Amino acid sequence: MSKHQPVRGTHDLLPDDYRRFAHVVDTARDVARLYGYREMATPIFEFTELFARGIGETTDVVSKEMYTFADRGGESLTLRPEYTAGICRAFVSNGELTQQLPLKLFAAGPMFRYERPQKGRQRQFHQIDLEVLGAPEPGADIEVISVAADILDRLGILERCVLKVNSLGDPECRGVYRQVLVDYYTGHIDKLSEESKNRLQRNPLRILDSKDEGDKAINANAPSFTDHLNQASRDFFAAVKDGLTASGVPFEVDPALVRGLDYYTHTAFEFVTTHLGAQGTVLGGGRYDGLIAELGGPPTAGIGWAGGIERLMMLCNEPAPLPRPVAFAPLGPAAEAKALAIARTLRRAGIAVEQDYRGNMKRRMQRANKLGARAVVIIGDDELAKGMAQLKDLDSGAQREVALDALVDALKG
RNA sequence: GCGGCCGUAGCUCAGUUGGUUAGAGCGCCAGAUUGUGAUUCUGGAUGUCGCCGGUUCAAUUCCGGUCGGCCGCCCCA
Numbered sequence A: 001m002s003k004h005q006p007v008r009g010t011h012d013l014l015p016d017d018y019r020r021f022a023h024v025v026d027t028a029r030d031v032a033r034l035y036g037y038r039e040m041a042t043p044i045f046e047f048t049e050l051f052a053r054g055i056g057e058t059t060d061v062v063s064k065e066m067y068t069f070a071d072r073g074g075e076s077l078t079l080r081p082e083y084t085a086g087i088c089r090a091f092v093s094n095g096e097l098t099q100q101l102p103l104k105l106f107a108a109g110p111m112f113r114y115e116r117p118q119k120g121r122q123r124q125f126h127q128i129d130l131e132v133l134g135a136p137e138p139g140a141d142i143e144v145i146s147v148a149a150d151i152l153d154r155l156g157i158l159e160r161c162v163l164k165v166n167s168l169g170d171p172e173c174r175g176v177y178r179q180v181l182v183d184y185y186t187g188h189i190d191k192l193s194e195e196s197k198n199r200l201q202r203n204p205l206r207i208l209d210s211k212d213e214g215d216k217a218i219n220a221n222a223p224s225f226t227d228h229l230n231q232a233s234r235d236f237f238a239a240v241k242d243g244l245t246a247s248g249v250p251f252e253v254d255p256a257l258v259r260g261l262d263y264y265t266h267t268a269f270e271f272v273t274t275h276l277g278a279q280g281t282v283l284g285g286g287r288y289d290g291l292i293a294e295l296g297g298p299p300t301a302g303i304g305w306a307g308g309i310e311r312l313m314m315l316c317n318e319p320a321p322l323p324r325p326v327a328f329a330p331l332g333p334a335a336e337a338k339a340l341a342i343a344r345t346l347r348r349a350g351i352a353v354e355q356d357y358r359g360n361m362k363r364r365m366q367r368a369n370k371l372g373a374r375a376v377v378i379i380g381d382d383e384l385a386k387g388m389a390q391l392k393d394l395d396s397g398a399q400r401e402v403a404l405d406a407l408v409d410a411l412k413g
Numbered sequence B: 001g002c003g004g005c006c007g008u009a010g011c012u013c014a015g016u017u018g019g020u021u022a023g024a025g026c027g028c029c030a031g032a033u034u035g036u037g038a039u040u041c042u043g044g045a046u047g048u049c050g051c052c053g054g055u056u057c058a059a060u061u062c063c064g065g066u067c068g069g070c071c072g073c074c075c076c077a
Helices: A015-034 A048-055 A060-064 A084-093 A095-099 A138-154 A171-186 A194-202 A204-209 A213-219 A231-247 A309-315 A333-348 A361-370 A381-386 A404-412
Strands: A045-047 A067-070 A076-079 A103-112 A124-133 A161-167 A265-273 A281-287 A302-308 A326-330 A375-379 A388-393 A399-403
Touching: A015 A103, A015 A124, A015 A138, A015 A309, A045 A048, A045 A084, A048 A060, A048 A076, A048 A084, A084 A095, A084 A103, A084 A124, A084 A302, A124 A138, A124 A309, A138 A161, A138 A231, A138 A265, A138 A281, A138 A302, A161 A231, A171 A194, A171 A204, A194 A204, A204 A213, A231 A265, A265 A302, A281 A309, A302 A309, A326 A333, A326 A361, A333 A375, A333 A381, A333 A404, A361 A375, A375 A381, A375 A404, A381 A388, A388 A404, A399 A404
Parallel strands: A326 A375
Antiparallel strands: A045 A076, A067 A076, A103 A124, A124 A302, A161 A265, A265 A281, A281 A302, A375 A388, A388 A399
16 A cells, blocks of 8 residues: 555546646636736746745745755756746746737646645645736736636635735835834844744744734734835835726735745735635735846846645536536447447537447446436447437436437437 | 644445454445346445554554654645
8 A cells, every 4th residue: 555655745636636627727727818818838847046046045945845856967956846936937048028028928737845745735736827027017916816816706716715915015115124023023032932033034024924922912013014115115005906996806905914935026915715724825926026137037027826726626616517428339249330430420520429348238328327428329230220229318218219310410409 | 844633445434442254334246037227126245454563372453663644833825
């Protein structure tokens, strides 16, 4: 048993699971297309350097969660832990893309993070991803969030989610605020939780979100980012909020919303749910105006998000059932041969046909029933001689004789 | 990375206060007259009781380790 176990934190997607998986991706792709986003893909692994520089050396993702290995040539490579860095790298690598601004992209695929698995948290997981490059305007933020809301709506889970938004300001006021926070918490360092003492070095904004009761008390009087946003950041955030309201996308401002990737600026947002335990974030993202320049590309604004497909699947309603097939029950070699030809004709007419490979009448009927077939086409020597088939409706049990060349019409209606 | 819970047939689970052949429901397989499913009836098979080791006359049951899942923290999708 144990040697047949999949690697920790990985899962097989069996056909029934995969249908729901594909439903999420298909729905997202359809909605993205409605907004003019084009799908693309980047490699699953990149040079380690890309993620280290892009996401930030001190982030948890980079410092302890990456699948990094040396290839046979000695290059340090990393299985992508998120999509944005790879897409930005592709933007820098492919000059033609810089002439298509604003560039609107959709992508989906597997991501890898070495974490302790839980429900909704795997080591290989999958994301849908949306990015707009080259649009510094708040309109892009509004649009990107609106696409997300529409996808969640189409999946039937929007009402089980809350959209939280926040502004992380621009680098200028964020640096100022960060220092103000560090000063404040340093003054209370003896009462801070161990966890938060660590955060003070790496990401002090994160302390605002602490679940520790002692930290919460200190947070009550902590200086707020809202008071430290500069005018440009304030205006930008206001425009985003107004746009969301105008679009009819409900949201809550959450001043404690901080994202764990260093590249975010201005808008940060998450769709969260209370239905998935500790893994409440279903889709999240933000603006990253400095990332592409940081990677050595032309200074280009960016905004986007990623959604966890497995998490979305868990919230989703069952996708629409597949169209029910027609099954064949040919009896004898002559009928089997004839059935092959008829089945192809039916399929060319768009009718799904299931063909079993063996068995008598009883077995064929049982298989048909198990496959969820709506009807069975029965052809034996008698029928063959007359150029007819017995057509049995499996729901009503009714059976009638139909000419072989009339089957398409009989099954289409 | 930290703390905790759990691991018995394909699935959901019961059970053994350590002791001959480990159970149920669902599902699966086979029959109920030769070319008719689903429904009903009858019968059948489920299994290294996660894996390795220890204690014991004896372990699926106790202990340790390990692998995996789950819950909370952390982090995030």
